[in-house]
Each structure stands twice: as structure tokens, then as C-alpha cells.
Amino acid sequence: MTALAAFATYRAAIAAIEVSQARAIDDFAVRTRVWYRGALRSLLAFGTVASDPRVESTICADAGRATMARVIGFRAFLLRTADGRLCTGALDDGPSEEELNTIAAQLAARPFAPVWNGADLGRIRYDQVTLGSRRYLAVLAVNPTATGSTLREALLLTNPDLLENVFDLGGEGLGMNVALIGRGTGVVVSRGPESDVSWLPARDRIPEGRERWTASSRAGIERVYAARMVAEPDFYVVASFDHGPERAARLQFYVLLLAPLLTLALLCFVYLRAIDKHCVRWLRGIEAAARARTYSASARAAVSADMPNDIRSVAEAFNAMVDEQEVRQRRLQTALDDNRFLVRELHHRVKNSLQVVQSYIGLSKRDYRDEARLALADAECRVHVLSAAYRFTLADGEMQPVRVDLFLADVVSMISNLIRGREQHVTGVIDTAATLSVDRIIPLGFLVADVASRALRSTPGTAITVTVIDIDENTIEVGLDADRPISHAAPPRLFAGLLAQIEAEQTAEPDGMRLGRWRLRHGA
Numbered sequence: 001m002t003a004l005a006a007f008a009t010y011r012a013a014i015a016a017i018e019v020s021q022a023r024a025i026d027d028f029a030v031r032t033r034v035w036y037r038g039a040l041r042s043l044l045a046f047g048t049v050a051s052d053p054r055v056e057s058t059i060c061a062d063a064g065r066a067t068m069a070r071v072i073g074f075r076a077f078l079l080r081t082a083d084g085r086l087c088t089g090a091l092d093d094g095p096s097e098e099e100l101n102t103i104a105a106q107l108a109a110r111p112f113a114p115v116w117n118g119a120d121l122g123r124i125r126y127d128q129v130t131l132g133s134r135r136y137l138a139v140l141a142v143n144p145t146a147t148g149s150t151l152r153e154a155l156l157l158t159n160p161d162l163l164e165n166v167f168d169l170g171g172e173g174l175g176m177n178v179a180l181i182g183r184g185t186g187v188v189v190s191r192g193p194e195s196d197v198s199w200l201p202a203r204d205r206i207p208e209g210r211e212r213w214t215a216s217s218r219a220g221i222e223r224v225y226a227a228r229m230v231a232e233p234d235f236y237v238v239a240s241f242d243h244g245p246e247r248a249a250r251l252q253f254y255v256l257l258l259a260p261l262l263t264l265a266l267l268c269f270v271y272l273r274a275i276d277k278h279c280v281r282w283l284r285g286i287e288a289a290a291r292a293r294t295y296s297a298s299a300r301a302a303v304s305a306d307m308p309n310d311i312r313s314v315a316e317a318f319n320a321m322v323d324e325q326e327v328r329q330r331r332l333q334t335a336l337d338d339n340r341f342l343v344r345e346l347h348h349r350v351k352n353s354l355q356v357v358q359s360y361i362g363l364s365k366r367d368y369r370d371e372a373r374l375a376l377a378d379a380e381c382r383v384h385v386l387s388a389a390y391r392f393t394l395a396d397g398e399m400q401p402v403r404v405d406l407f408l409a410d411v412v413s414m415i416s417n418l419i420r421g422r423e424q425h426v427t428g429v430i431d432t433a434a435t436l437s438v439d440r441i442i443p444l445g446f447l448v449a450d451v452a453s454r455a456l457r458s459t460p461g462t463a464i465t466v467t468v469i470d471i472d473e474n475t476i477e478v479g480l481d482a483d484r485p486i487s488h489a490a491p492p493r494l495f496a497g498l499l500a501q502i503e504a505e506q507t508a509e510p511d512g513m514r515l516g517r518w519r520l521r522h523g524a
Contacts, residue, residue: 006256010232013249014121021176021226024211025239029228032237035163036126036230039139039156042071044121047079047141050087057087064089073162075136078104078155095131095157103129104155106272107140113231113357126231135160137188164189175242183234199240201225202294207236226237282311286318293322309374321356340398347394354387378453384414385445391436401435404444404468404476404522411445412466415452424456425463432468434476434522444520447505449516450495453482459486464515474522477507480515490514 046067050060060079066075067090076090078100088097095103112123125140136157146152164182175191177199183206199218204212209226215242217223224246227238242389285302292299299314300322361380388410390400412428420426436444452464463483471477488510499506499518508517 001255006253009256010249010253013252014246017245017249018212020245020454021224021239022212024176025226025228025237027180027273028239028459029230029237030420032163032180032230032235036139039074039158040121040124040141042074043077043139044141044151046077046398047151050079051081051085051149051151053149057085058088061089065091073159074156076100076157077157078153079151080104080148080153082152085149095136099131099142100155100157103131103138103157104140104153106120107138107155108142108153110124111233112142113235124231124464126235128182128188129157130364140217142483160189164191175244176239178237178239179235180230183236190234200238201240205238206233207238209275239387273522277306279311283309286315288309301335344394344398345398347390351387351390351394354390356381357383374419374457380448381414381418381449381453382446384418385411385449386442388414389438389442389445392417393441399438404431404434404436404439404441405432407441407445408448408466408468408478411448415449419449419453419454419456421460423461426452426456426466427463428466428468430466432469432470432476434470436520436522438519440502444504447480447495447498447502447504447518448480450492450498454489454491455486455515457483459484463488470520475519475520477517477519478504479508479517482513482515485512486510486515 011449024178046064048064049055055063055175064077064087068077068089074091076094077088078097079087084239088099088100090100107127107129109123110125110127121141123142125142127138127140129138138160139156139162141154143150143152175193176188179192179197179200180188181204182511183204186383187200190197192199199217199221201215201223202218202220203215205213205215205225205227207229211227212225214224215224224241224243225238226241227236229236252371255366256499281304284302289299289301301318303312303315303319307315361376361383363375364371388407389402392407392410393399409428410469412426412430416426448466452466455462455464459482461484465481466476467479467481469477502518502520504520505519506516507519508514510516
């Protein structure tokens with residue numbers, strides 16, 4: 001509740017600051033409009049009198065100069081009636097009649113300001129002009145419907161210092177800078193603690209409504225800005241406020257917020273110290289004993305008479321659980337050793353049985369000729385594939401992946417000894433260190449033996465080369481090639497099953513001397 005109250009107070013203070021800043025910029029916008037409206041009314045009043053046909057041009061110019069001499073800051077004027085009579089005047093070495101005509105034409109070509117507060121005084125343009133090294137504020141009034149001797153166009157040039165009195169910040173100025181900006185003409189007048197205009201926003205922003213935003217100044221400092229349009233579409237007031245009030249409100253918020261929080265933090269510290277002394281340190285001991293179990297089987301939680309009863313019960317239960325776990329682990333290790341022994345023995349028996357079958361087929365082959373002998377040779381070769389796979393995978397007494405190069409070299413040697421005929425050759429070019437599991441290496445051996453056997457049977461005198469190369473870190477390619485074109489027959493249906501077991505992809509169909517290419521992934 002204290003935090004909510006502090007936040008509500010902070011938001012109320014920020015809202016009050018924003019309202020105060022909005023009122024300040026509104027006040028400057030209203031004062032600027034009032035000043036321009038006063039200058040316009042003075043111009044129209046004098047122009048209406050001077051445009052009377054009874055007033056000659058020389059009298060008009062003299063009267064205008066005398067009037068401007070009494071009104072400090074008015075420097076030059078131009079009056080033009082609907083029938084073409086022209087009256088101009090300037091103080092000192094002010095603008096000439098030609099220059100005043102040029103200024104009036106330029107301002108008349110620009111957009112006019114809309115009506116203020118419903119008081120339609122004609123088409124009005126407020127602007128800033130520069131003649132030589134001198135700068136003037138310009139007020140132009142145009143009445144396009146004027147006829148006869150009625151005033152049609154009136155122009156007044158004033159000293160910018162006259163408007164600076166309107167921008168009186170008073171006192172310290174509330175940390176505010178304010179300026180009247182003309183789009184295309186730059187800063188008309190500026191007042192505030194900073195003498196230059198580096199406080200202005202880096203990018204000009206024409207206000208649309210009651211604008212208030214935060215942006216970087218031309219000096220690269222982040223500031224709060226507010227802007228109000230004075231005379232659409234070009235004249236507007238922009239103000240910059242420092243962050244002093246916001247910082248004071250933020251400091252007040254932090255004090256109101258942190259005082260109860262610091263009290264709570266102190267109470268929390270006291271309670272944590274008490275809990276740590278009487279509870280947590282014993283729980284840490286149990287945690288340390290649990291973690292020490294990973295490298296020390298004899299780790300136990302400390303039990304002391306100073307411990308709280310509940311925590312002591314937990315420590316004693318933990319130690320009892322550790323004792324039971326050690327007994328169970330010894331039993332599991334004994335059972336695991338027995339299972340490993342039985343598995344090794346089983347695989348050893350399988351390997352011996354396959355060797356017996358291979359030897360029996362080899363002996364029986366001597367009693368047959370021609371096709372029967374070749375069929376027995378194929379069977380003997382396939383049994384050898386199984387026997388070799390188990391021999392390699394159990395080489396160290398444990399099941400392990402089989403090296404492809406050693407296994408296929410053995411298979412190629414067996415094919416050369418059992419299946420090839422006279423003037424036939426089977427060689428291997430195997431350059432890989434890849435390994436495969438026994439479930440994939442056996443069908444790979446069957447695939448190589450099947451393709452080589454069919455090629456050797458169909459083409460007398462041929463030589464076959466078995467090639468294995470690494471494609472990348474996880475892919476190898478197995479290929480078989482003959483030294484002469486071979487008539488290829490459709491592979492048996494079993495062949496597709498072998499490819500599925502190996503998880504191989506055929507990259508080249510049998511064609512001419514090429515017997516086939518297969519890619520398979522290994523490792524991770």
C-alpha cells in the first residue's frame with residue numbers, strides 16, 4: 001500500500017508538471033497572437049484613414065512616419081488601395097518603395113493564416129523578412145474584394161526586438177527556453193537561460209495540436225519539448241523544459257518507496273540470519289552429502305543434537321537411504337557382471353556356430369559341381385559375412401562398432417577365395433575410417449557379396465573393384481565397378497530389404513561397367 005501511495009503521488013506530481021508546462025507554452029502562443037493581432041489592427045486602422053481619397057500621398061507618407069515614430073518598433077509600411085493609389089513610408093534609411101512592393105508580392109504569394117477566434121480581418125500573412133543585414137517581422141493584410149478607394153493591401157514591417165518583450169520568462173524562467181519559429185525563415189525570437197539556440201530540437205517538428213515530446217537537442221542532449229501553432233502554416237512557438245521538476249518528483253517517489261522497503265529489507269536480513277543459523281546450515285550439510293555421493297560412496301549427512309528435530313529426522317532418513325542404495329547397487333553390479341558374461345558367452349557361441357556352419361558348407365561343396373557348387377559357395381560367403389561381423393564386433397570381448405575398411409577387406413578376400421572363377425579378380429580400394437554397428441555392417445557385407453556374385457557369374461574373365469571413400473565427416477560411398485561392360489539383370493527382391501537395413505541411398509544405377517553406387521551415413 002505504501003508503494004502504491006508513493007506511485008500515485010509521483011504520477012500526480014508528473015501530471016501537475018506537464019499541465020504547468022502546457023499552460024506556459026499556451027501562454028506564450030496566446031501572447032504572440034495578441035501582439036500580432038495588435039500590430040494588425042494598428043495597420044488596418046491607419047490604412048483605413050490613409051486610404052481616404054482626401055489624403056494625398058505625401059501627407060499619407062508623412063503621417064505614417066510620424067505614427068511610426070510614436071510607436072516604438074514600427075519601421076516601414078505600404079498601403080495600396082483598390083484604385084491603385086500607393087502610400088509607403090519608412091524610418092531612417094529603411095526599405096525603399098520598390099523593396100516594400102517586392103516584399104508584399106512575395107508574402108501575398110505564400111499561404112495566408114486562418115481566421116483566429118472567428119474575427120475575420122481579411123487575408124493575413126505573418127512572416128519574417130531580411131533586407132541586407134536587417135531582419136524585420138512582417139504583417140500583410142489583403143482584401144481582394146476591395147473596390148474604389150478602399151484599402152486592398154497593407155504591409156507593416158516591425159523590429160524583432162519589439163516582439164521579444166512578449167517573451168518575458170520572468171524570474172528564473174522555470175528552467176524553460178522558448179522561441180518563435182518560422183518554417184523556412186528559422187528562429188524569429190528566442191528567450192531563456194541559454195543564450196544560443198542549441199537547445200532547439202535537432203529535427204524541426206511542425207506542431208499538430210497540443211504537441212509534447214522528448215527528443216535530442218541540436219547539442220545532443222535529451223530534452224522535453226512542447227509546441228503550439230501561432231499562425232498556420234508557418235509560425236509556431238516551441239519551448240524546452242529542463243528535467244529539474246521531474247527529478248525532484250522522482251526523488252520524492254524514491255524516498256516514499258524505499259523507506260518502507262529498506263525497513264522490510266532489514267527485517268528480512270534479520271530473519272534470514274536466524275533461519276540460516278538454525279535451519280539452512282544443516283540443510284546445506286545434507287545437500288553437500290548428497291552431492292558428495294557422486295565421488296565418495298561413504299558420504300553421510302551430519303547428525304547433531306543441536307539440529308531441529310524435523311531436520312535431524314531428514315538427515316537420519318537420508319543416511320538410511322544411502323545405506324540401502326549401496327546394498328542395492330552392489331546387487332545390481334553383481335547382476336550386471338553376470339549378464340555381461342552371459343552375453344559375451346552367447347555371442348562367442350554364435351560366432352563359433354557360424355564358423356562350424358561355414359566349415360560344413362565348405363566341406364560339402366567338394367561333392368558338388370557347377371550350379372550346386374556355386375550356390376554352396378554363395379551360401380558359404382554369406383555365412384562368412386555373419387561370422388566376420390561377429391568376430392570384429394567382439395574383438396575386445398564387448399559389443400562395439402565395426403570398422404568398415406577392415407570388415408570389407410575381409411569380405412572382398414573371401415569373395416575372391418570362394419566365388420571368383422579362373423581369370424577373374426576381385427580387389428578392394430577402401431579408404432575410410434568409418435564405423436558401423438553390427439546391425440548395419442552385416443547387410444552391407446551381404447550387399448557387396450550379392451552384387452559381386454551376380455557379376456562374376458554373368459561375365460567370365462571379369463575383374464571387379466570394390467571402392468569405399470569418405471564423402472564428408474558423416475557419409476561414405478560404396479561402389480562396385482567391373483573392367484568390362486556387363487549385362488545387368490534386375491536385383492532380387494531381397495536387395496531392397498538390404499538397402500533399408502543399411503539405411504543407404506543408391507546414387508548410381510547399374511550401367512555398363514558400373515555395378516552401382518550407394519551412400520550411407522555413419523557416426524553422429
